[in-house]
Amino acid sequence: MNDILRPAMGDYSCPDEWLDRIAEGLSSPGFLHLKNALHPDFLEKLVGLLEAKEDADKLERAGVGKGASLEVRSEIRSDSIFWLEPEDSSAVTKEWLGFMNEIISFLRRALFLPLESYEGHLARYPEGGFYKPHLDQHRISPTRQVTLITYLNKDWDESNGGQLRLYTDIEKGIHGPYIDILPEYGSVVIFRSADFWHEVLPAKQPRLSLTGWFRGREDNPVLV
Numbered sequence: 001m002n003d004i005l006r007p008a009m010g011d012y013s014c015p016d017e018w019l020d021r022i023a024e025g026l027s028s029p030g031f032l033h034l035k036n037a038l039h040p041d042f043l044e045k046l047v048g049l050l051e052a053k054e055d056a057d058k059l060e061r062a063g064v065g066k067g068a069s070l071e072v073r074s075e076i077r078s079d080s081i082f083w084l085e086p087e088d089s090s091a092v093t094k095e096w097l098g099f100m101n102e103i104i105s106f107l108r109r110a111l112f113l114p115l116e117s118y119e120g121h122l123a124r125y126p127e128g129g130f131y132k133p134h135l136d137q138h139r140i141s142p143t144r145q146v147t148l149i150t151y152l153n154k155d156w157d158e159s160n161g162g163q164l165r166l167y168t169d170i171e172k173g174i175h176g177p178y179i180d181i182l183p184e185y186g187s188v189v190i191f192r193s194a195d196f197w198h199e200v201l202p203a204k205q206p207r208l209s210l211t212g213w214f215r216g217r218e219d220n221p222v223l224v
Ligand SMILES: O=C(O)CCC(=O)C(=O)O
Pocket: 131, 136, 149, 163, 164, 183, 198, 199, 200, 209, 211
């Protein structure tokens, strides 16, 4: 797909075309891949924030599981992350969270998805980093409904590895068909969190991204 759909910097009212594409893709086949989806100035700020957090030693090794069972499992995933919190003082975080809230409102209206909130983190996979096949929706707490990943890697090509491998048949899972998506600068991938097994293939260079989830209610999750 060749898209130039760039929400302008400082104006995160999402273009209707962008929103329509999201609704269409999530309805069927349940995922979409937008290239060059974000304004370059905004991408620079996200990279700047990630680098600043890394320099300040604020990235933490990402865990697997939830709540009390959350633990670092190096054999499953090797990224380090920084959660974007509303109380964060940086303008870029505020802008991003505002943008995500706008998408929540739209998805509630357009697809009647019972979304309540967004959670997201910047991520850095080191050289050789990977994330083994998984579903983003936890079995025990199925609040995550929709995944949205933004990639922040300039000049990334196939020789760098690090593809997102998205398995497109929920029944067959990792034994079924898949597509590979390069984590190219400004690309956005969106998919239904319960329906797509996926993994990050080993990256030959450090690999940067912003991964987040639109969530339903904790106590009354509705499967989409
Ligand atoms: O970065 C990616 O391509 C996928 C990351 C992922 O699957 C996750 O954080 O759950």
